[in-house]
Amino acid sequence: MENEKDRPTIIIDDHPEQAHIERLKEKLRYKQALRENSKKIDHKYVRLTIQADALPSKTYFIMNALAAVIAGYGLLADSAAVVIGAMLVAMMLGPISGIALALIDNRWILLQTALKTLALGVVMIFSIGVVLGLINFKMPLTGEILSRTQPTMIDLMIALAGGAAGAFASISPRLSVAVVGVAVATALVPPLVASGILFAHAELHHSANAFLLALTNMVAIQISSSLVLWIAGFRRGSSEQVQSNVLEFIKRNAISLIFLLILAIYLSTNFLHMLQKQMYETKSKTAIEQLLNLRNNIIDTIQFDQQKQYTLIRVVVRGDTVPTLSQINQLNQMMPEDDRNNPTVVQVRFIPVHIIEEQIRFNTEISPDEAKRPVVQ
Helix, strand or coil, X not given: CCCHHHCCXXXXXXXXXXXXXXXXXXXXXXXXXXXXXXXXXXXXXXXXXXXXXXXXXXXXXXXXXXXXXXXXXXXXXXXXXXXXXXXXXXXXXXXXXXXXXXXXHCCHHHHHHHHHHHHHHHHHHHHHHHHHHHHCXXXXXXXXHHCCCCCCHHHHHHHHHHHHHHHHHHHCCCCCXXXXXXXXXXXXHHHHHHHHHHHHCCCHHHHHHHHHHHHHHHHHHHHHHHHHHHHCCCCECCCCECCCCHHHHHHHCHHHHHHHHHHHHHHHHHHHHHHHHHHXXXXXXXXXXXXXXXCCCEEEEEEEEECCCCEEEEEEEEECCCCCHHHHHHHHHHCCCCCCCCCEEEEEEEEECCCCCCCCCCCCCCCHXXXXXXXXX
């Protein structure tokens, strides 16, 4: 007799409309997601949040001080990863957003509070940079520090985009301001710390340029934040909402816009000057390599030293063929004028390379391509 367990099992669907019910549930979930995604901006809540972040709280000073210390040692260690990691604890977006909201909302008490908070934070971060520079005075100025001494229009565009992203995140219920705050803090804290370190090393010109970079970022972030908040409906007079008007926005941000325009003109000039200098250096290096990088000779370094009436290019060449005086004269004639329209003079330092080997029957001569190949230890 066949066992009951061995008999085939027939499954009968007792609910033929189950698939239809599941489709209805899926449509309901989709509508709920649409409602969640289309939530309106809570203007009152956003205003309270921005105002709270603009206050000079203990948390604000402690977190920014720690961020400045971490960023300072990241700059001294020439570590971009440490500098970016320090921004996870920085809180510089709050007072700038407070200034933006105060200008478009005509809230002068909030404006004074946010300006005070921002000014105290800037002074504290700059002072920490000075202290770190004095403590580590014997450490050389790294590339991470010097890279923040040449502000250009590129930095201005980055700050404008970062400020807009921060403002949009602050009014969106589904975005985190902390993530955008990292990008904004990256544009503010490292330049301020670098300015303090350079000031401690008596590099006043570079220190001023680094501080100018931080100031440019502050103004650009404030302007773009004001624009996003204005478009989102954060605009009112003393007691009532005002209509969206371009002239009204310009009127309320007139000082910032004028300052931004001045900075844009200066940074554009600085960018063109830097671009012209890079083109000059590239053209000079190409001519030097074509004339001196021959046979078994290898160019070690090329340094540009600007003098009052000319630019001196110091070239270090090593190999077994000494450059002739006629080659140097030819090279000086090939050199373009520098970015100040002054002549260029080339100075070559030759390091002879002697090959010492036993007389053997094998051919040990190397080709020019092999001579240029780096030695792997």
